[in-house]
Amino acid sequence: MSDMPSVLFVCVHNAGRSQMAAAFLQHLSAGALEVRSAGSEPADQVNPAAVEAMREVGIDITAETPKVLTPQAVQDSDVVITMGCGDTCPFYPGKRYEDWVLDDPAGKGVEAVRPIRDEIRRRVETLMAELLNADR
Template identity: 80%
Template sequence: MTDKPSVLFVCVHNAGRSQMAAAFLHHLSSGDIEVRSAGSAPADQVNPVAVQAMAEVGIDIAAEQPKILTDQAVQESDVVITMGCGDACPFYPGKRYEDWELDDPAGQGIEAVRPIRDDIRGRVEALIADLKATAR
């Protein structure tokens, strides 16, 4: 791992879970961690309910755009966290891989997305603590 660890969040559409996780990591790490997100089959826009849920906690993801998952993004990341993309994510030795089982916010209302958002925040906070402990 480099001085500044890098994390890639991957879900199918890169429109909900991975966008929220990337936004939390960027916000909570104060720039100490390089953050990427991508999807194996990106949507044309970020899920508006995910945008609303993040706005409720003071994080604006309205300008984000779903991005396609590339081998380069995986190769340039120290940690790769998948969220339901399964075998679509390429595997490279020496990378740390985690799979976070999270409900998909696609097609859900705000009441269903809030607990997903809060679960993601908790996982991101634990990831930050772990990365900081590993760096020491």
């Protein structure tokens, strides 16, 4: 464990929303925050439309793979952002939880994923500002 704030992004398949959010936070925070992502029912691969949408903004997530959500990942995180996983995410007192209601990019083309990507970026920027300013 490090002293830097840590964020866990969770969605069902860990193939779209949570992958994009984690990539944005990792990229924008330049390592100032610890970032994880996971899914309650991980897919076999990251959504190709999400990969393409992120490539358009200069972030490569081709090497990412969906990961299973574990209680340890939640315990090791300060902030847990859920995106449609409902109550499958374990709850631990003292953690900050947020549920981001976002369209699921599964089965959609890149044109439909772009607005989801852009909304995720907006929310990540707000979250990052809150977390980094809290340390000051």
